[in-house]
Amino acid sequence: MTLKFAGPAAWVAAGLALALLVPVPPAWAAAKPAAPAVSTAKQPAKRSATPLLPPPRAEFVRELGGISEYRLPNGLQILLFPDEAQSTTTVNITYRVGSRHESQGEYGMAHLLEHMVFKGTPAHQDIAGELAARGVRFNGSTTTDRTNYFASFNASEPTLDFMLRLEADRMLNAFIAKADLDKEMSVVRNEFERGENNPNQVLFQRVQAVAYDWHAYGHSTIGPKSDIENVPIENLQAFYRRYYRPDNATLLVAGRFEPEAVLQRIAGIYGPLPRPAAPLREPYTVEPAQDGERSVVVRRVGGQPMLMVQYHVPAAAHADSAPLMVLGMLMSLQPSGLLYKELVESKLALAAGLGGMGGQGPGAVRAFVALGPDADAAKVEQRLLELLEGRAGKPFDEAELQRVRELALLSYREQMKRPEALIQQISSLLGAGDWRLLFQLMEDLPRVTLDDVERVRRAYLRPANRTLGRYLPAKQVERVEIPAAPALDERLAHLQGPPKLEEGERFDPTPALLEARTERRQLPSGMRLQVLNKRTRGNTVLLQLQLRWGERQAMKPLRGGDLVDDLLTEGSATLDKQKLRDELVRLKAGLRVVGGAQGATLYLSAERDTLLEALQLAADVLQHPALPADAFERIRQAGLAALRGSREELETKRQEATRLHYNQARGVGFGDADYLPSVEDRLARLQAITLDEVRAFHAEFWSANEAQVAVVGALPAGLDEALERLFGGWKKPQAPRFVRHFSSHVAIPAARFDVSVRDKANASLRMDQRFALNQKDADYLPMLLAVHIFGGGGIESRLSERVRQKEGLSYGVGASLESSYWGQEGGLVISGSFAPQNRERVLALVHEELARMTRDGVSAAELARAKTALLQAALQARANEGQLAGQLNALGEDGRSWLAEQEEETRLQAATLAQVNAAWRRLVKPEGFVISTAGDFDKKP
Template identity: 40%
Template sequence: MSMRAWGGGWRRCAMALGLALGMVGWPMAVSAASKPAVGLTLVQQVEGIREYRLPNGLQVLLIPDQSKPTTTVNVTYRVGSVHENYGETGMAHLLEHLIFKGSPRHPQVWAEFNKRGLSANGSTWLDRTNYFASFAANEANLAWYLGWQADAMVNSFIARRDLDSEMTVVRNEMEMGENNPGRILLGKTLATMYQWHNYGKSTIGARTDVEGVDIARLQAFYRRYYQPDNATLIVSGQFDLAKVQRWIARDFGAIPKPRRTLPTQYTLDPAQDGEREVTLRRVGGVPLLYAGYHTVAGAHKDHAAIELLSLILADTPSGRLHQRLTEQRLAAGVFGFTEGLRDPGFLLLGAQLAPEQDAEQARRVLLETIESFRSEPITAAELERARAKWLKDWDQGFADPQHVGVALSEAVAQGDWRLFFLTRDRVRAVTLADVQRVAQAYLLPSNRTLGRYVPTQAPERAPAPERVDLAQALKEFKPAQAAAEVAAFDTSPEHIDASTQLSRLPVGLQLALLPKPTRSQVVQGRLVLRHGTVESLAGQGEADAALAAMLDKGTQQRSRQAWQDRLDALQADVGFGAAAGQLSVAFTARRDTLAEVLGLIAEALRTPALSQAALDEVRDQALSSIAAQRKEPQHVLMEALARRDNPYPRGDVRHARSFDEQVQDWQALTLAQVQAFHERFLSARVGQLSLVGDFEPVQARAVIERQFGNWLGAATAQAPIPDPYVALTPGMIKLNTPDKQNATLVWQLALPINDRHPDYAALMMANHLLGSGGNSRLWNRLREKEGLSYSVYSAVDWSSRDANTRWFASAIFAPQNQPRIEQAMREELARALADGFTQAELDQGRAGLLSFRKLGRAQDARLAGAWAALMDLGRRFDESSKLDKALSELTLEQVNAALRRYLQPDRMVWGWAGDFSRP
């Protein structure tokens, strides 16, 4: 589910499930394929985006892109929490929930979504609300979804009965945010910053406002803002342009142009005239420091400088805060972000501390660093490094049609979708003098909220807030040339197998090279190095995790900064990870940079710097993370469940360690141990490297062989770590986590099967119908019908080698609802076991599950990861085709028999964690 950085009360509501829909049979308008459909007027074309208008005022943006067989539809309404009046906080967010409760024409939205296999979200933010879905390109689904969006715009129930049933869900969402001290502190910081403007009000709203909302006022809010002249429809990805124009004209064109006049938003906070401070005291977590500063609107010319200042200060490893806090071990980590909003927004910077670090010293250095630009001006190197990173991220996002289709919502909310491009151009053009001027103007003690009041005889204030003349601002905008269209790619398993070149280097490394057209010539890669045995890996503690975390912190040839700078210049991303017996690298490059990116990866893997300073930083961050987890219900419960019935001794890689044992391992780890682990275990003898995207296979193989072909390492034996079946002792675990308003349930069962078992497809489908689909039994009972949980699902963690698979179910809820949650889950499982599923459930679930699987094969990064795993198992993508066939041929008797054979309640473990001391 999507969420803002602060989530919870300061989050975008994300009602995300895999969904999909059927086609609406309205009459189609007739128009020539070469012209917009009747009623649609072409306004302009900018960098591959076509803007149209309907007579009723609806703005339409069409972004055809044949490079990936997926389609994204996004409807953005220019209404968010900023439009709520006194007593109405949370109304925009609550309305988002109720839209999914349906209309007379579509009474069961989630069931219809799931039947077609769409991946859909709704989100509410300060200036806007949007509803979007991505799915494997399918004209019937696209036509249906456009029809549903048009219907939802003006015909949704927004009924008292739905408001009552959804209220517990919204409360549970609030409680989920209340468990996180960082989110709560951020909400209080912004509330202290904004004394009059609604940016200081939580998007999810005040509990009393949400619980006391008047249905008539909510319906009036809906009728006022959910209208075509207040909305932008965006369609991106693979679709037939002429057909989509006709469908839009048919479905949305039938909506009358509203006669009402929207209220004008005019409130602005005055310039802040003194330091402010807010302190939060709660149980659990680790020390945090936030420093917030008022800035400019997203459309303001100085917003580009604010974006770069955020990186100059908070980026890792180049940022000033990282160098002066993290590297000096005054903080475990630093962060920062800025919000581009319609009205003047904010820049927020902060630090997370390990438990033993001095909060006051960190606070002093944090503020001194942020507010030091007059005495320590920005350097040209700092500016260019930040610019390269920002532009790299922008270019990577623009290369993804799914990302563009949703990201334009933010520019729409700022006032004009073209700001998406204008901000990019301003970042390219901003000068050192501009950034220095903006830093000096806004990063002032008197403009800071951390916040202690200090009387000052001659206060220095930031510039007064001002609105932006969009017409004047956009005069400087000159659109770049649109990217060339890319041919479509067939993502069937048969075509993926036929298009992939499989081979092996003499050293042992397996290769899967899948060349395919992509927008902006992007290449996704995955490298997995497998090492050691269960015996040789014993007693290594956190050496593997530390090594993976240290690989991006410099090599013997380059400093950490130089290595990262080169990646940014190449517009590439590289991430390292570790698990027992394997080290993985996920990376993104482009056709013309792939060779050098592979070289940088080889340099980091083969000749890492592995310094004491890097180990100290990694250790501090790990200890800080463990300290934060100790009081969180989910982490406390998962620790207890992992240790239950675990038969392996301390030191074995399969041993489930307690929080204390994790701390001990990190504290005992030495640099010599990490260096020895690297020398002993890493090589290219056993592993897989996969590439998916726009590249030339012969050249790529030559580069791979040059970089990795002679990496023999220490020739340590390697074998998969055995993980045999261990039965779980049935029973109940109930753990108390004080002062946590959201509780967690995990329901678990061990099964002696794997993904080669004859019941693989049947049990997968049974679980989908029980708890993983958007129309599942558990979802409908706990989320839709009784409103007890914001998130409830079940899943199967399939093993691919040992006959040792885990089934589990999970839910979050208010602690006082624990008896009702348990009763509902027991009843739903008992009903499924006794009565079985229906043929209608199977038919709908099968269609949705197959559509989800098709959508997954359209994601290049997932394809790269899948090939790495398949090569290790000696398999190909025809396995996916076989599973699709098995799912297609399942009978109702097979599905019900698998459910009854494996999901036996008397063999399950129930785990609960939360504050159950309250009435």
């Protein structure tokens, strides 16, 4: 269960125009409902008995962008987005209720209710278990304007029917019981405490609170600790009855399904649901115009200095939303954005951006700046306000505007390729008023002019409409009136549907079909090539190029390899950073390079008609990078600042406490490949690195001496020839051959480390035990099943069931198995978060579950469920072209085919209880863990 929080990282991400569509604001004060008698029994929250009618037909309303809208007589809105190219189906139900519908004493109730709805109904008393048994990935989320529940699964009519029935049942019959609230309250409180550890989120919440006098958007969606702990169950039940109803909901189905059959099923299941006689109550509070600059200061231990500036803007339905989005991108994109050029490239700041928009009501745009520890904050603040409010004399030009338009439309095109992602954007805009607002924005963006951009900046980015981290008195009263949005029917009357993307094929990614589609060959230069040709939505193609060199220990001292990949996107000898970015947008392509001491991987996405041109661009960047001095210093300083800012963080403190123990047990010292460095070691290495070392490393080692390529999607003609021409001659004979490292197991003695970290509301736990295990070992698959049952299977695992579900002590606790295909180093890791005062209780529960697992083993039902979950997860992973390309390269490194995947799945399905229990008992010693915790343990609760 998550909260949608548009943090600073979302604002500075280049090109993610549609990420700005998720509104951030919160809540209104509703009258407190009458309180029914409280019961601790597990009974559904009762609805009035309305006789059920025969299932009616769903009435067609409209079709737009491949999405068809229908409406049932009881008010339920239905959106269908079929896509035969998908091998999965997603079901999402959105209720138009969020934190803006809450009242004093009940803040956070919408999010708390989201948790409670997962606790079951009389017909579905173990929702997590039933979903896991069907291999369903699921979650829910709450924003200021809406709550949604979503589930994705491999296309299956029985599973789709189950999900439709489950959501209909949860709409009316959820328990919402006092016994569940008493436990789940602690889980949500722990989620609140985790947010209090995040400086970005804390600053955002404080700015929001100061910016609003009356409107509930000023309240955090998760609510204050007091309301989470004390909200009466009868208030929560009344809230549920008031807003969970068919005429306040939208059911969305996307992916692979038969539209006509599904529409009939929906009508049959949801049509009889009663529409309450009482009308829905909508908030009516309107935030008055702000009458002067506002400020707030937050002081916390750890993190980096930051600035945030917020301005009120109209609701999402207002025509000014598109110019405001364009303004945010013109300000934020790298490297052309005004804030980026003036603050980041000039080294005044480490990161900067502007983004956001309204929701159902007037919302906000926010600027964010991350500062280095020695930055002149006053100077940066002054320059930031000059740039935002138009006093810097830096006008935008038509070329910048055209770049932003193209990038925004490319982002939209990419969204339309992925119905599962698009459904989340639609869900958020349902809360803002209407799902069609997404297409209205996409239609408005190409029409935005520079005059529009300057007009909205002059209208809203003004001192009297500003909330900042300080207060300054005004010489005269000045208010910015926010215009009301027009009626939606008027606003959307002339909306035209967007062009549809090319359809993909129906493709079930079984190992047998993947093997039949895969071709393998060696090019004349020695490069190994594996291709999987399939029709994809939008003719998407994913390419991964792997380069390898060197021996691990010999490469360890060479610092130059640390920053080569970070510098590649700064451009080449023929293309500067901006031209590179512009070319990628033109080609509808994405390029990412991840490199290190012994190799690098190019991740390239494009479309069939642009892949070869994008590949030529990538070859230029890889082989002839600019590696500019100013970018090197900027990246190095940002890395140093991040390391320094991490010194007081939980995980840094915990890792520092255990580092010496692991180094001593392994018998390694500074300079050894297996040595775990301290923060100071990493700072010293980064401080000492020079640009000459980076350039020399690239010149000596980066090459296609040893290369393999995997390509998945709508393959273009001439791919082999292009690869050979672009990379076949990229050889460096002086570069040493790649030597694979085979890790060996070293026993780590059991130990315990407790680290006190000041001013942290949340604490963390890690338990680690090393043992010899290889993915080719007979015990690997049985152990994988055992760990999934113990703690790797989400909230239905034993650890989560005990610590989170029953005891309510952690928002997240789980276990994972670590094992390599190459070597013998394996391990079991248990991790979790909790309130500091609950440390010993959480540890005791984990030890009890370890002892029970070792003593009693797993049950036949648990084993069957784990097999289904892991097999379904593998099938879902293969539905992604990028993951397919990665798996092709992984299989190719050992000369395996997809049939090896099939054989592994067969062995996993055949694993017995005896094998699973024996593997666990052989490898896991309950007393053999290295235990480390970090939190504010000295603070009194």
